[in-house]
């Protein structure tokens with residue numbers, strides 16, 4: 712068997728396993744797995760890995776770095792129907808790359824970024840769905856709106872009204888990245904908190920802007936689904952370890 716065949720076999724097997732686990736987690740919480748959308752996180756992976764995932768039926772890729780994504784879009788231009796989701800911290804000066812090439816931003820984390828994106832999108836006469844990244848753990852290294860303490864939710868409420876004034880952004884939900892735990896159960900309180908925040912914002916503003924919850928990675932997606940995730944962002948459990956990615960990995964979850 713060639714290396715490419717082996718890769719294809721592994722990725723297909725992993726997708727099957729992840730889909731089963733999504734199914735189990737959803738049904739254990741009385742949910743339908745149709746409510747859970749899979750984003751395959753491709754940062755640091757080669758064009759071969761991405762095209763193999765495409766062949767295996769994956770159409771939604773999650774990326775953290777705009778420039779890296781541009782290269783992959785060029786590599787994969789022969790493939791139709793790929794959606795690129797931005798899941799990492801977005802610097803304002805790269806907003807244009809995202810406005811032009813991505814179909815959803817999971818990680819909107821400031822009003823100023825919202826305004827910048829909105830302006831670029833309005834020039835292009837298009838709209839982009841976004842989620843608000845929220846820091847529900849209080850870890851200083853994390854991006855996102857401070858939201859670990861309910862006292863902070865009023866501030867967030869005010870910022871949400873400002874985001875809603877950006878007419879070319881379509882607010883669809885919330886996203887979070889919990890702290891890393893050895894034990895998967897350690898993450899549950901953070902997913903619960905994001906769910907509670909969604910309930911709060913739905914009550915105070917309108918449920919239509921908070922339908923989606925993007926939470927759960929390879930390490931903890933089963934728990935995230937039990938706690939209400941509608942998007943899971945899974946990389947390594949499907950594609951295998953990210954080769955030679957340690958140096959940037961530090962930046963992935965943290966400032």
Ligand SMILES: *Cc1c(COP(=O)(O)O)cnc(C)c1O
Pocket residue numbers: 752754775798799888927928929930944945946947948963964
């Ligand atoms: C890298 C990354 C993931 C995926 O992590 P895996 O361990 O590969 O599943 C999910 N979300 C964000 C924000 C990431 O940066």
